[in-house]
Amino acid sequence: MAVKAILKMGEPSLLIKAKEVKNFGSPELLQLLQDMRDTMSQANGAGLAAPQIGVDLQVVIFGTDQLNPRYPDAQPVPKTVLINPKLEYLDEPSGDLEMGWEGCLSVPGMRGLVPRYKHLRYSGFDEWGNAINRQVSGFHARVVQHECDHLLGILYPMRMTDMSQFGFVDVLFPDLGPHEDD
Numbered sequence: 773m774a775v776k777a778i779l780k781m782g783e784p785s786l787l788i789k790a791k792e793v794k795n796f797g798s799p800e801l802l803q804l805l806q807d808m809r810d811t812m813s814q815a816n817g818a819g820l821a822a823p824q825i826g827v828d829l830q831v832v833i834f835g836t837d838q839l840n841p842r843y844p845d846a847q848p849v850p851k852t853v854l855i856n857p858k859l860e861y862l863d864e865p866s867g868d869l870e871m872g873w874e875g876c877l878s879v880p881g882m883r884g885l886v887p888r889y890k891h892l893r894y895s896g897f898d899e900w901g902n903a904i905n906r907q908v909s910g911f912h913a914r915v916v917q918h919e920c921d922h923l924l925g926i927l928y929p930m931r932m933t934d935m936s937q938f939g940f941v942d943v944l945f946p947d948l949g950p951h952e953d954d
Contacts, residue, residue, distance in 0.1 A: 774807045775814045776825040778877045786878060787925040790823050790830045793855045796901030801831075805853060805899055808833050817877050818849065819915050821922030824878050830856045832919035846911045854904060857896035857920050861889040862907070872914055874928045875941065883944055885937035886928050888914045 779786055795801060804827055812820040812833060819834030835851030863869070869887040876882075892913045895905045908916065918928060932938060 774803075774810055776807050776811045778811065778815065778820075778824050779826055781876075781879045781927055781929070783878075785826060785828070786823055786922070786927060788823070788828060789925050790821075790828050790923040793829050793831060793897075796855070796897065796899060801899055804829070804831065805833065812877075815877050818846070819919040820877065821919050823922050823925075830923045832857065832916075832923065834915045834919050836915075849912045849915055852904070853898050854894065854916070854919075855897045855899065857894055857916075857923070859917065859920055860893040860895075862891040862893060863889045870914075872911075873944075874914070874918055876918070876928055878922075878927060879929065881940055881942075882938065883941050884929055884932050884939075885934065886914075886918075886931050887933060888917050888931075892916065894920075 793801065804822060808820050808822065808825065808831070811817075811825060818836050819832060822829045822831040832854050833852065834849060834854070836846060836849045837851060868890060870890045871885050871887055873883050874886045890913060891907070891909045893905065893907045894916050895903065898904055921928070921931070929935075929938060
């Protein structure tokens with residue numbers, strides 16, 4: 773088990789655009805994915821991007837097939853490895869955005885109300901270079917957008933339109949009970 777330190781907001785490397793993966797199935801990529809899984813599991817995350825552990829590659833993992841204590845009301849999302857992702861927003865051109873609360877392992881203990889597209893198609897590759905192409909909505913779409921933003925050097929507070937809806941989890945949601953840092 774290789775749990776890596778998760779970089780926190782303010783770290784300059786979180787603001788850099790990640791590079792494309794070229795070597796699918798390599799031992800280095802497979803080790804990175806195992807480290808990311810271990811780290812995400814330890815932190816009860818819904819997703820994790822490689823830049824969050826200091827690796828400048830277009831790699832994200834996400835999934836919540838069981839009850840996640842950080843997102844108790846969320847619908848399950850299949851465990852997914854997504855490499856070199858491309859997003860197509862199906863709500864365009866209407867630009868219909870949905871507001872939803874987000875947290876981030878790189879912004880521990882805080883949540884913010886973030887506008888996101890409700891429906892999207894994502895494509896990319898798994899660790900072996902097999903194509904992935906899915907159309908999703910709801911929490912699944914929100915998680916994908918959040919994680920892919922990390923690959924562009926964007927943290928969720930940068931997407932917020934009303935900073936009065938940004939704060940500490942224990943203040944915003946006192947009924948959530950005791951919890952670990954986000």
